[in-house]
Amino acid sequence: MGENLKAKVAELFNEPGCATNQAKSEAERKKGCARRLTPGAAAGGCAFDGAKIALQPITDAVHLVHGPLACEGNAWDGRNVASSGPKTYRLGMTTDMSELDIVMGHGEKRLWGAIQEALARYRPPAIFVYETCVPAMIGDDIDAVCKHASEKLGTPCIPVHAPGFAGSKNLGNKLAGEALLEHVIGTVEPDRTGPTDIAILGEFNLSGELWQVKPLLEKLGIRVLASITGDARYREVASAHRARVTMVSCSAAFINLARKMQERWGIPYFEGSFYGISDTSEALRTLARMLVERGAPADLGERAEALIEAEEARAWRRIEPYRAALAGKRVLLYTGGVKSWSIVSALQEIGMVVVATSVRKSTEGDKARITDLMEDPQMVGAVPAREMYQRLKRGEADILLSGGKSQFSALKAKVPWLDINQERHQAYAGYDGMANLVAELARSLTNPVWEDVRRPAPWEAAGEKAAEIAPAPLPQSA
């Protein structure tokens, strides 16, 4: 790893805006957050994965992966992030380095050629060039190629230094933020600015979630000047420095970026979430307050309160019909990135019992809020697949809410499962999103398939008379 990258990683590990870091002692902080992986017992994506995830939602840019095939070939078009316009971001572009490129040191030449070809073909406003392990190891000078290309071709080529071996997916998110800070944000002046312009960081428009939130903001006259990076256009991201307030929606990914935007351009930020009803309200409230402090019309706060009241009432009206199906049902909540407590409170409000919630990536503050919310808070760290399977098989919960990795622990134990992580195809943000989540929970829990698949096979019902086939129930007449 080059000296630059090393320094950058060390700096990120010392992020003062990071809640985990704040809770550490001076000595612990010095050690950084790099944990050596346990070979043969590791899971999760690499730094390149994290960087790509963080930037790819910039829809009109070309995302070019410099490396051998697997980094892009095994990964592209894998995330369900939506675009309201350009589709360039969905292309899988790679230099697909060959043995010859590596042995002969043709990597830089190949990258230069690839940039030219991509530019000629798609005329994007910018090209993000991702460094991967092999070119990092053999010392391809990606910075030099990008600099040369930007000058020669007149299109910004942004080097993203996050080779997989540098660390985890989360580190990759942060390195992507650094690339934006270094090369993108502040390079374009917006056509117009206003007192209610905001930047949202860490909302990636998975399954269109940004669109569940944006109309709420629009009703208040709040303009998303830059979404970083859900459904983003390059020029918007580049003009984010003119935002009045920054909301960090996924703090794990972009807290460093928010803090540095404050440092550099004086934009105040707050951490908020659009998951859960009360959290959405809180986020709107905070946005309004902070914007007023920075010169937005003074009635914004009142208008926000009126909107919150109306939207909360509407959300509960939508959720209410499901109460009967969900009350008393036991949920095991096993999430990574999503703030657990924010979902816990919503589930409890409709009468569900949260039997355990994971706090793998939660901060101390998150944990305190869970303790406040739950009578008998059972907080779990990482649960291995075998244990998860056994807990569910024993009937410890009626449904598992988790990311895709634990999907089969639930399904193979014949227990309902709902995807609330990043690969999902349902949108759960804002008030509509919570109503949507509740509807999905009901749809899953009330499916007759669970009873059916749990029935013993005919050869397991030994000694009993073969069950007569019950006639199919007739539809109820109205």
Added chain:
Amino acid sequence: MAIVVAPKKDVSINPLKSSAPLGAALAYLGIDGAVPLLHGAQGCASFALTLTVRHFKEDMPLQTTGIGEVETVLGGAENLEEALVNVAARMQPAFIGIASTALMETRGEDFAADLAAILRRRRELDRTAVVMAATPDYAGALEEGWSRAVTAIMESLVVPGERRGRAARQVNVLAGVHQTAADIDALKATIAAFGLVPVVLPDLSGSLDGHVNEAFSPTTSGGTALADIADLGEALATIAIGEHMRPAAEALEGLTGVPSRLFASLTGLEPADALIAHLSKLSGQEAPPEIKRQRSQLLDAMLDCHFFLGGRRIAIAADPDLLTAMAFFLAGLGAKIVTAVTTSSHSPLLASLPCEEVVVGDLMDLEERAGAAGAEMIVTHSHGRQAAERLGVKHLRMGFPIFDRLGVQHRTSLGYAGTRQLLYEVANMFLADIGEARPEDFAAAEVPAVTLQEGRHAGATFAAG
């Protein structure tokens, strides 16, 4: 006959390839009690895992040696050792299959010597069979990785020497990466119908067929048993499917003297006939009635379906052996293969394909050429969906990965019955929107240029080996 071309360009847009280590991992997953171990950074395994889970809708016991910055500089042997010991302790597999990656191959260590030393030193690995294949991402794709893994398994685990008993009824099958679980099931049933005993390697029909166990299994459950691999030398004969299985077939024949026969494809009437004739010869038995019935059903399907395929313009993008199988099959029903794109030029059969040109390229090559040639259908894996959408053409999903359709491991395209099933699927896609005639289809329509194809493909290529 086709010419094979590799357009010179620096950027690959919408890769057709999946990586070689992923292919190796899939092969290892066809062994009972297995854990594949990718020797590289955590992302190498994580991307492969995610894609494989998307395809099979099953959890995968894929592991990584977790190479970080320090190991990239100082070497990965310690991580390899630690990973093997950890996997053995945590998951108690019968088999660990190691696949190297571009990262480790670029570093260039003596993996074989390292592994031998580790196995000598660490007695806790004594009860686990460990195999390693060199599969850098920068050389080849899925077929190469799969093939190298199977060859490595042969070289490490087969008991060498001619051991055939006089009563031997065993027939080895070296399955290609393009066979589904259902394909393998069908092939096993066909072989058994001749009174022969099939042993398939790798056998995804047991491990990745999608099943619910009564208990949790950290490794694969089902697949080729290690004991059966050791005893491959006891067979009467070996059947290998696809050119990419040639190295493995040759390795096995060299080790054991069991004669092998390679089938370039088992999709289509003529290839299926060749298989049945071969099994008849091996067993000394005529085809049993149920096989004869399947053939007659296939004939009927061909007669019913040819209306919908004749003259259709089809573009295919697939790894060489799948491309070969699909191109001959579809051309054999009168379709015109207007575009053929593949991942490597390794297969000697590419030059014999029933099309003008075979492009070694990516899905953008497919999209552009299929568009220019007026293709009505593209045949490729799920990543072709963007191309199909932009071109507004039908998309028959074949290959790996298929992540936007369910039950892919239960589709078959092999033998009489499998060919019949595939044929109905293709014909139904054309039948589905046959539409109503409009005036502009006739008087106002442009007069198309008519070129006649040769009526029959070169069947002799199927009996290679």
